[in-house]
Amino acid sequence: MNIDDEIIENKIDDLYMMFVINNQKYALSSKYIIEIIEMLPITKVPFLPNYIKGIINLRSIIIPVMDARMRFDMEPMDYNERTCIIIIENNMDKIGLIVDAVNEVIHISPNQNMNINSQKDEFNKNFINGISEINNEIQLILDCDSLMKILEDKNCLNKETNL
Template sequence: MEENNNQEVIQYIVAKIGHEQYGVNIQHVHNIERMLRITRVPKAPYYIKGVVNLRGDIIPVMSLRLKFRLDPDEYTNDTRIIIVKIDGNPMGFIVDEVKEVINLTEDNIEKIAKDSSDEKNIYVQGVGKIGKELVTLLNIDGLINTND
């Protein structure tokens, strides 16, 4: 699929959390699972719901709603766990719904001005534009490797 100016096309999986749409770079996505039974882990950070056993792998699961200081998760038939891998380490993200895969080029992505005082900027790498809709593009590395 060629875009004009031979720009690289980056694919993102679009997930809904509340009324907002978030994009996860498909390169990091290992798989997408229906809601699994989560085993709580003592003394885990507030946004870590616990771990799941996925085909023999024990994977920590994070609530993006809690990480972003939104209302707690309400599990429905649409709730999914997006399993990502960074540096070979898997992590699950609970999202309200997985919508679609989109293709973006650099022309469709607005970079976010980095304001070190706003912790959300660690989690966001930009905003994708699809027609009139905006998708917040997540920085998976920042989400996983922040200590809060």
């Protein structure tokens, strides 16, 4: 990798998708995001945790869908025209994350990412990788590994399936 490729890679690593869940802003590194789609019909699957709403068929790929509000122990909300699904991928696993609204893609440089103090393990249990403050607004930066790990922990639909 030459110096120009490294600079471009670092700039891409600093891009984050901003979205809202229960009036709180969250950020997720763009390197995990495949696409953002409108709500699709969700097929319920028995015996899954309540925050896994079921599965969707996205261009002949079956993807489990998680309601972020329910996973973060918030009151469920009726889906509306702003509700969407963020398709994320980590280590070849895909999941759809239902969020209230997607805002924008922003640049969060390492010096804008505040360190989490001694309770980092506790934050990781809550899927938080870091915190940033931009324009006097706090964004919680989600840890994609923790989000994806819950599927493996619950032994439910952690691999995509081709129809």
